[in-house]
Amino acid sequence: MTPGHGTQAGEDARIVRTRADVARTAFDVLVSEGADALTHARVAERAGYSKTTLYKHWPSRFDLAAVALEALGDVAHHERTGDIRTDLVGELKAFRQAVLDRRLDQVLSAMAQWATDEMMREVRNAVNTDGQRPVRAVLEEVFEGAELEAAISMLSGVVACPSLMFGTVPDDDVIEAAVDIVLRGAGRAGAEHRSPRG
Amino acid sequence: MTPGHGTQAGEDARIVRTRADVARTAFDVLVSEGADALTHARVAERAGYSKTTLYKHWPSRFDLAAVALEALGDVAHHERTGDIRTDLVGELKAFRQAVLDRRLDQVLSAMAQWATDEMMREVRNAVNTDGQRPVRAVLEEVFEGAELEAAISMLSGVVACPSLMFGTVPDDDVIEAAVDIVLRGAGRAGAEHRSPRG
Numbered sequence: 001m002t003p004g005h006g007t008q009a010g011e012d013a014r015i016v017r018t019r020a021d022v023a024r025t026a027f028d029v030l031v032s033e034g035a036d037a038l039t040h041a042r043v044a045e046r047a048g049y050s051k052t053t054l055y056k057h058w059p060s061r062f063d064l065a066a067v068a069l070e071a072l073g074d075v076a077h078h079e080r081t082g083d084i085r086t087d088l089v090g091e092l093k094a095f096r097q098a099v100l101d102r103r104l105d106q107v108l109s110a111m112a113q114w115a116t117d118e119m120m121r122e123v124r125n126a127v128n129t130d131g132q133r134p135v136r137a138v139l140e141e142v143f144e145g146a147e148l149e150a151a152i153s154m155l156s157g158v159v160a161c162p163s164l165m166f167g168t169v170p171d172d173d174v175i176e177a178a179v180d181i182v183l184r185g186a187g188r189a190g191a192e193h194r195s196p197r198g
Numbered sequence: 199m200t201p202g203h204g205t206q207a208g209e210d211a212r213i214v215r216t217r218a219d220v221a222r223t224a225f226d227v228l229v230s231e232g233a234d235a236l237t238h239a240r241v242a243e244r245a246g247y248s249k250t251t252l253y254k255h256w257p258s259r260f261d262l263a264a265v266a267l268e269a270l271g272d273v274a275h276h277e278r279t280g281d282i283r284t285d286l287v288g289e290l291k292a293f294r295q296a297v298l299d300r301r302l303d304q305v306l307s308a309m310a311q312w313a314t315d316e317m318m319r320e321v322r323n324a325v326n327t328d329g330q331r332p333v334r335a336v337l338e339e340v341f342e343g344a345e346l347e348a349a350i351s352m353l354s355g356v357v358a359c360p361s362l363m364f365g366t367v368p369d370d371d372v373i374e375a376a377v378d379i380v381l382r383g384a385g386r387a388g389a390e391h392r393s394p395r396g
Contacts, residue, residue: 034311036234105310112307112362113232121365128363146369150356150376153368157355158348164310164362165326167319170351171344178348181383 019067021047022054026064027071031103035110038064062119065110069127075102077134087138088155088179095131095159096169105163132156142186151182217265219245220252224262225269229301233308236262260317263308267325273300275332285336286353286377293329293357294367303361330354340384349380 025047030038043064044051058064075098078090098104111127114120132152139151158178162168170178223245228236241262242249256262273296276288296302309325312318330350337349356376360366368376 032314034314036311108362109307109310112303113234113311115365116230116232125364132363146371146375147379149368149372150379153356153359153372154352154376154379155355156359156363157353158351160359160362161351161354164306164358165330165354166323167313170347173344174347174351177344178352181345181348181352182379183383185379185381185383 018049018053018057019070022049022058023067023070026068030065030068030110031106034106035065035113038068038110040064062117065114065120066123069107069111069123072102072104072107072127075104075131080134080138084138084141085179085183088135088182089176091134091138092155092159092175092179093172095156096175099159099163099169105160105167108160109164142183147186151186154182155179216247216251216255217268220247220256221265221268224266228263228266228308229304232304233263233311236266236308238262260315263312263318264321267305267309267321270300270302270305270325273302273329278332278336282336282339283377283381286333286380287374289332289336290353290357290373290377291370293354294373297357297361297367303358303365306358307362337380340381345384349384352380353377 022043026038026043029042029046033042038061040051040054040058040061043049044054047054054064058067076094078087078094080087081090095104108128111120111124115124135155136148136152139148139155143151155178158170158175162170220241224236224241227240227244231240236259238249238252238256238259241247242252245252252262256265274292276285276292278285279288293302306326309318309322313322333353334346334350337346337353341349353376356368356373360368
């Protein structure tokens with residue numbers, strides 16, 4: 001990543017552009033062709049760079065996978081309103097949209113497959129911790145301990161399970177039913193109540 | 199699969215044994231080395247058969263994947279007691295055990311990766327429909343419509359999400375918390391009540 005010759009600014013701009021091109025292309029290969037296809041040869045071919053350039057900056061398949069995941073950085077989240085039910089439903093719909101637009105389901109399953117490698121395991125855990133953060137933040141207002149962990153996995157599962165297991169996404173009424181079951185299950189009478197249960 | 203020469207019985211027995219060997223080996227390759235490694239060369243090497251034999255009976259990688267999934271046939275389920283809470287907790291613990299013993303998480307993510315292929319999509323859907331059947335049967339006593347779909351995905355997610363996303367399985371208290379939240383969320387006062395809500 002250190003600039004070689006040429007002006008510092010010109011070289012830096014080129015590196016940034018190359019990195020963005022390769023990240024986007026590697027991500028596209030990953031979600032459209034599967035983890036098997038994520039090779040230096042395939043990304044070089046689709047991005048229009050030489051394999052030499054790719055190997056120079058991203059020597060291993062691990063590096064290719066990591067740079068592909070950088071393209072996830074701009075996945076949209078729901079903007080918090082302060083109403084717990086609205087925020088949970090909104091965040092699950094944003095998750096569903098990312099499955100449809102960015103094939104987050106393919107990313108999830110690819111990361112699970114790569115997890116036989118220690119480094120990839122760390123990358124996967126960081127990406128998934130990051131992805132669950134908004135739902136966790138809302139649920140922490142209502143749950144704690146084992147119930148909090150259960151609620152986070154359950155609401156992630158409403159979108160993740162159908163997409164990973166059947167290639168489908170839940171309708172609005174299924175997302176809303178899930179949030180209502182979880183909030184009722186916390187002993188809350190309805191969505192209006194904001195204070196944690198006693 | 200038609201017997202060639204030799205006695206019918208001896209030939210049939212040999213075919214059955216070969217199929218079982220290959221299914222077990224293909225399954226082991228899949229869960230220990232990942233979907234990338236599931237090739238005729240690798241399975242032949244580990245099973246001690248020639249590549250020719252493998253190509254003869256299972257011409258494509260699709261066939262190898264399908265035969266690997268036959269080894270899932272004997273995954274243990276929980277035996278129904280009639281008590282809804284006990285049966286849901288028991289089934290989720292059986293799911294968790296299969297993740298630990300049979301690496302069901304790796305199978306799930308491999309199937310999701312293969313799903314770019316139409317035939318593999320059908321196999322995956324059949325395997326997952328089968329896997330969810332016991333939980334669905336119990337939840338149908340309590341839920342219907344969108345709530346039923348939400349509850350099935352949520353309880354699958356309690357085991358599937360941590361294993362796929364973080365390589366961990368939930369503790370007993372998380373499984374029990376999930377079942378309790380879902381049953382309370384259905385408007386049920388407690389585990390003793392067996393009748394569907396009105």
